[in-house]
Amino acid sequence: MTEEKYHYFDMPLGELPEPTPVSARRRELARELAAINEQLVRLDSDEAALAAATEQARALRQSLEGFSHRSMRDILGRLIVGQGSRQDALDMADFEILSGPANAMSPPVTFWLDGDIVRARATFGRAFMGPPGKVHGGVLSLALDMLLAKTQDFVSNVGMTGTLKVRYMAPTPLHTEVSFEARLVRLEGRKLFSEARVFADGVQTVAADGIWISSQGDYRLKPEYAHLTDDSDVA
Numbered sequence: 662m663t664e665e666k667y668h669y670f671d672m673p674l675g676e677l678p679e680p681t682p683v684s685a686r687r688r689e690l691a692r693e694l695a696a697i698n699e700q701l702v703r704l705d706s707d708e709a710a711l712a713a714a715t716e717q718a719r720a721l722r723q724s725l726e727g728f729s730h731r732s733m734r735d736i737l738g739r740l741i742v743g744q745g746s747r748q749d750a751l752d753m754a755d756f757e758i759l760s761g762p763a764n765a766m767s768p769p770v771t772f773w774l775d776g777d778i779v780r781a782r783a784t785f786g787r788a789f790m791g792p793p794g795k796v797h798g799g800v801l802s803l804a805l806d807m808l809l810a811k812t813q814d815f816v817s818n819v820g821m822t823g824t825l826k827v828r829y830m831a832p833t834p835l836h837t838e839v840s841f842e843a844r845l846v847r848l849e850g851r852k853l854f855s856e857a858r859v860f861a862d863g864v865q866t867v868a869a870d871g872i873w874i875s876s877q878g879d880y881r882l883k884p885e886y887a888h889l890t891d892d893s894d895v896a
């Protein structure tokens with residue numbers, strides 16, 4: 662059976678291919694590390710227990726330092742020409758800062774497309790605290806940056822965040838499922854305008870809008886999203 666090839670520009674942002682056995686293990690390890698980090702926050706243990714845990718963590722780090730890293734330049738080189746392997750695609754998506762299950766820093770946030778809407782959900786633990794008991798506003802901004810970036814799944818180009826405006830309307834609680842939604846508003850040459858909302862416990866806590874700038878050429882809707890055209894702005 663021929664292995665499926667992945668193309669960088671066809672990969673939906675923040676969505677994950679089925680893990681290879683290696684990736685499944687990386688995710689498992691990262692979830693353990695994330696759980697350890699969460700457990701460590703205000704851990705009420707004695708000094709001896711912490712010293713023993715530190716020794717175990719040091720031994721684990723040293724054992725992992727015996728391995729090298731797969732080259733991002735090589736991975737991207739294959740993906741850009743449509744010759745990426747599933748492992749290459751996983752290496753790109755699995756370590757996204759907030760959404761990658763193999764990134765020990767991620768809650769993780771899960772992203773998906775629901776028709777013309779980009780959706781995400783996450784539950785943030787103690788390690789993501791800003792005000793007492795609430796999610797840090799910067800973490801929500803980061804999640805919104807990724808969410809709004811994903812409106813580029815509707816277009817043929819990809820670019821970087823130019824402007825991100827965030828309005829915090831109510832505190833967002835920790836340990837509660839938070840849901841995110843975003844939509845593409847319009848295209849204007851190399852600029853893509855999109856907006857987003859965040860909800861927790863049925864209350865809108867954040868509103869955001871952003872402008873993405875394509876790296877080269879004007880943004881164009883993919884044919885399957887041509888209905889997103891409004892008046893004259895969405896080309």
Ligand SMILES: CCCCCCCCCC(=O)SCCNC(=O)CCNC(=O)[C@H](O)C(C)(C)COP(=O)(O)OP(=O)(O)OC[C@H]1O[C@@H](n2cnc3c(N)ncnc32)[C@H](O)[C@@H]1OP(=O)(O)O
Pocket residue numbers: 674675676757760772806807808810811821822823824850851852872874
């Ligand atoms: C679901 C998970 C998905 C994960 C996705 C990962 C998301 C990653 C998000 C990021 O972290 S991106 C990193 C943060 N962003 C940057 O670092 C961008 C830094 N800025 C730049 O590199 C350049 O300023 C930029 C590419 C944005 C624009 O430079 P250009 O020289 O290509 O643009 P130019 O000055 O020619 O302007 C082109 C148009 O864009 C407009 N523009 C430029 N910069 C803008 C800006 N910052 N905001 C809004 N509009 C901007 C500009 O007015 C103009 O409009 P008009 O065509 O109408 O005249």
